[in-house]
Amino acid sequence: MSSLFSPLAIKSVTLKNRIVVSPMCQYSSVDGFANDWHLVHLGSRAVGGASMIIAEATAVSPEGRISPDDLGIWKDEHIEKLGQITAFIREQQCIPGIQLAHAGRKASTAAPWKGRGKVAENDGGWVPVAPSALAFADNYPMPTALDANGIRKIVSDFTAAAERALRAGFEVVEIHAAHGYLLHQFLSPLSNKRADVYGGSFENRIRLLLEVVEGVKTTWPDELPLFVRISATDWAEGGWDADDSVRLAGILKSAGVDLIDVSTGGLASHQRIPVKPAYQLPFASRIKRETGILTSAVGLITDAIQAEAIVAKGDADVVMMARELLRNPYFPLKAASELNDDTAWPVQYDRAKPSYPK
Secondary structure, eight states: OOSTTSOEEETTEEESSSEEEOOOOOOOOBTTBOOHHHHHHHHHHHHTTOSEEEEEEEESSGGGOSSTTOOBOSSGGGHHHHHHHHHHHHHTTOEEEEEEEOOGGGOSBOOGGGTOSBOOGGGTOOOOEESSSOOSSTTSOOOEEOOHHHHHHHHHHHHHHHHHHHHTTOSEEEEEEOTTSHHHHHHOTTTOOOOSTTSSSHHHHTHHHHHHHHHHHHHSOTTSOEEEEEESOOSSTTSOOHHHHHHHHHHHHHTTOOEEEEEOOOSOTTOOOOOOTTTTHHHHHHHHHHHOOEEEEOSSOOSHHHHHHHHHTTSOSEEEESHHHHHOTTHHHHHHHHTTOOOOOOGGGGGGOOOOOO
């Protein structure tokens, strides 16, 4: 058995391999509701052999959506269709996960194919909230700084969303604190200019994330995994950096988080990212090495040999893939063939399975 196709137990959940579908926004919802697009999109990747699928950034409140077209989990009516999707995923021996998110100052913007940028209130947009009244960019809306009541609502919204996720059949919850969205905005000194207990020092800037983790844990069962996605660096001077991320990861581990999903960037419009294959892997490797917490690697991981090496060398425990799995939903089955690993195929597809050396 290859390292990539070895199982991994995280609390009561066992991944059949180390390939996980990273959350990818589909911008295909009306009023937050999942639909058949989400069923087929996520379901096809479960059929394709991934061990776990994390549904896209799912808004914990209407104002927490990136766009008016985002998936949501802010009301009980959202549960039914999500439950159909998780049931299908589990039937494929795949673990259903969900990323709970709030866009903060990057909310009320258009889907990529609709032009991005600000969506005006008379076109279905809204006034976003943020740690401070600082817009992400000139073509983004100006947010309102959250007051104490607003911050309490954020924690309550994440907590209620986790409870709905459980009722919808998800087995893993990931809290989105990356890519310049609300919780990341509190972490970074570039976007957090507050003078209260949620701003200034490192301890104050991480406070809201820790309160969200604590709130989620009141409704999310102890035996089910809890992940947090972070951007390990802002790729901008004076911003959140790798040292901050290592320090935060150790604190999150002590708070009961099981895995850090390590990405980068998204906070500063002037970021400068040195993009190359697996360019984010060193951050995941360092966090794993220095804190002992499980990590996932993501970012331009596109082939089986590359993914195998990441796990075999111990640089990360899980490989999360996004665009490559848009191009090829059946990448895990193909990867098993390349690595001469006799992984199970769906019985309906078994007649197409390649022969393996004995």
